[in-house]
Amino acid sequence: MTTGxxxxxxxxxxxxxxxxxxxxGVVIAFVILLTAAIVIAVIRSGAEHGRLDPRSADPxxxxxxxxxxxxxxxxxxxxxxxxxATAAAAPDTTLLIAxxxxxTESQQRRLRTATATSGGRTVLVAPDTPSVGTLAPGxxxxxxxxFDSTLAPRCxxxxxRRAGTADLGGVRYQVTTRDADTxxxxxxxxxxxxxxxxxxxxxxxxxxxxxxxxxxxxxEQGNASLALQxxxxxPHLVWYLPSLSDDSATGTGDRSFFDLLxxxxxxxxxxxxxxxxxxxxxxxxxxxxxxxxxxPVAIRASETVxxxxxxxxxxxxxxxxxxxxxxxxxxxxxPLVGVPVSRAHAPEALLPALxxxxxxxxxxxxxxxFGPPPSDDTALIALTDQLDALEREVxxx
Numbered sequence: 001m002t003t004g005x006x007x008x009x010x011x012x013x014x015x016x017x018x019x020x021x022x023x024x025g026v027v028i029a030f031v032i033l034l035t036a037a038i039v040i041a042v043i044r045s046g047a048e049h050g051r052l053d054p055r056s057a058d059p060x061x062x063x064x065x066x067x068x069x070x071x072x073x074x075x076x077x078x079x080x081x082x083x084x085a086t087a088a089a090a091p092d093t094t095l096l097i098a099x100x101x102x103x104t105e106s107q108q109r110r111l112r113t114a115t116a117t118s119g120g121r122t123v124l125v126a127p128d129t130p131s132v133g134t135l136a137p138g139x140x141x142x143x144x145x146x147f148d149s150t151l152a153p154r155c156x157x158x159x160x161r162r163a164g165t166a167d168l169g170g171v172r173y174q175v176t177t178r179d180a181d182t183x184x185x186x187x188x189x190x191x192x193x194x195x196x197x198x199x200x201x202x203x204x205x206x207x208x209x210x211x212x213x214x215x216x217x218x219x220e221q222g223n224a225s226l227a228l229q230x231x232x233x234x235p236h237l238v239w240y241l242p243s244l245s246d247d248s249a250t251g252t253g254d255r256s257f258f259d260l261l262x263x264x265x266x267x268x269x270x271x272x273x274x275x276x277x278x279x280x281x282x283x284x285x286x287x288x289x290x291x292x293x294x295x296p297v298a299i300r301a302s303e304t305v306x307x308x309x310x311x312x313x314x315x316x317x318x319x320x321x322x323x324x325x326x327x328x329x330x331x332x333x334x335p336l337v338g339v340p341v342s343r344a345h346a347p348e349a350l351l352p353a354l355x356x357x358x359x360x361x362x363x364x365x366x367x368x369x370f371g372p373p374p375s376d377d378t379a380l381i382a383l384t385d386q387l388d389a390l391e392r393e394v395x396x397x
Contacts, residue, residue: 026279033275052098052125052210054078054239059216062239065227068218069237072228076237082107082248088238091119091201094231095238098210100127100135102242108134110248119200121233125210126171136204138177139193146172146186146208150221155183157194159229163222168192170209184208205230318380319373326369329387336394357397365390 050056054066054076066076079085082103089095095115097103103111112135115122124132129141149169153160160166160183172189175182182190191208207230212223231237312321327345334344337353344350347370355362368390374380 025282029275029279052213053241057215059214061215062213064215064218065213065224065231066239068224068228069232072232074232074235074237076239078239078241080241080243081246082110082242085238085240086110086114088236089114089118089120089122090236092234093118093236093238094121094123094234095240096123096125096231097127097135097240097242098125099242100124100131102244103131104248105130105134107242107246107248111135112137115202115204116197117199117202119197119202121202121230122204123230124204124206125213126208127206128171132173132206136193136195136206138175138180138195139206140174140176142172142174142189144172146170146191148186149209149211151184151186151191153183153192154185155181155190155192157181157183157192159226160184160192163226163229166222166226167211167217167220168207168209168226170211172208173206313377318375318377322373322380322383325384325387329391330369332391333394354394358393 050058050061052060052062054062055078057063069076077088079088085095085097095118097111100108108131122135124135127135127141129143132139132141146169149167150165151168152165153163155161160181166184168184168191169186170191172186172191173182173193174189175193177195179196181194183192183194184190193206195204195206197203211217212227218224218227309321312318330344330350331341333339333354334341334350337350337357339350339353347366350369351362351365354365358365368383368386374383
C-alpha cells in the first residue's frame with residue numbers, strides 16, 4: 001500500500017501569491033506614507049533643534065548674541081521653568097521669554113504679576129494672540145503678518161535709531177497705550193513695542209520676529225546692534241525657554257481636550273481620511289464585466305436544499321420556509337390549470353382556475369396557498385403534506 005500520496009488541492013482559499021497580488025498596492029502605499037512621515041519628522045526635528053537657545057550654535061540658535069553680551073559684561077543664564085523665571089525678575093535683570101505662546105494662561109498671569117513691578121526689563125519674542133494681551137496689556141496681535149522682513153525704525157526710541165533697519169518683519173501689533181514706543185511699522189502697525197512700567201524703571205519690550213536673535217541673521221542689517229541694546233540694558237540676562245514638561249504647565253483646568261492635542265492633528269486626520277477614501281475607490285474599481293468562475297467542486301442539489309432547510313430551522317424561520325413552499329407549488333400548478341406563470345402568485349387568477357379544475361372550495365385553496373404562516377413545526381409539516389397532495393391531485397385530474 002502506498003502512503004504519503006499528495007491529494008489534489010480543491011480548496012477555494014486564495015494562495016499566498018494571490019493574497020500578495022491583491023494587497024501589495026495597499027502595502028506599498030502604506031510603506032511610502034510611513035517613510036515620508038519619518039523623513040518629514042526627521043527634517044523638522046533637525047530644523048527646530050536649539051531654536052532660540054543661547055547654548056546652540058545652529059543657524060536658528062542664539063549662541064552668537066550670548067557671546068557678544070558676555071564680551072560686553074552681561075551674564076546670561078538659561079532657565080526652563082516658570083518658578084525660576086519669576087524668581088529671577090529683578091531691577092538689574094532682563095528676562096527674555098523665547099516662546100511666549102507655549103505658556104498656559106495661568107503661567108502667563110503669574111509671569112505678568114512677577115514682572116510688572118520688578119523694575120527690570122521683560123522681552124517677549126514674537127508673542128501672538130492671546131499671550132501678548134496677558135503679558136503686555138494694551139497690545140494686541142494683528143491677524144495679518146508683515147510682508148517685508150526688513151523694516152526701518154521710524155520712531156524716536158534711541159536703541160532703534162542707533163540700530164537702523166533690522167529684520168523685524170513678522171507679527172504686527174495694535175497698541176492702545178499712549179506712552180508706548182512703537183517702532184519698525186508696516187502699513188501703520190509696528191513690529192516692536194516698548195511699554196514702560198506703571199511704577200519704577202522697568203519696561204516690557206515686544207518684538208514681532210525672532211530673526212535678530214538667530215546666529216545666521218545676527219550680522220545682517222542692524223540686527224546685532226538692536227539685539228545688544230534690547231538685551232544688554234541690565235547686567236544680567238535670564239533666558240527663559242518654556243518647556244511642556246514644566247510642572248506649572250499642568251496646573252490649569254480650563255484647557256479642553258483639543259488644546260492638549262498637538263498642532264496639525266486636524267490636517268493629519270483629514271489626510272488619513274482622504275487616503276482611505278482613495279484606497280476604497282481604488283479597491284472598488286470595475287475594469288470590465290463580471291466573469292463567472294467555475295466552482296472547484298460540484299454540490300448536489302439535495303445538499304443545498306438540506307443546508308438551507310437547516311438554516312431555516314436554526315433561525316425558526318417557519319414563515320420563510322412556508323412562503324418558499326407555497327411559492328414553488330403555485331409556480332408548478334399554474335401551467336397545469338392554464339394560468340400563465342407570471343400570474344401564478346395572484347389569487348384572483350390562480351384560485352378560480354384551480355376551483356374549476358378540481359371542483360373544490362375556493363376558501364380552502366386560498367388558506368392552503370396564500371394563508372398565514374404555520375405556528376409550529378408540526379403545522380409546517382402538515383402544510384407540506386397538503387401542498388404535495390394538492391399537486392398530485394391536480395396532476396391526476
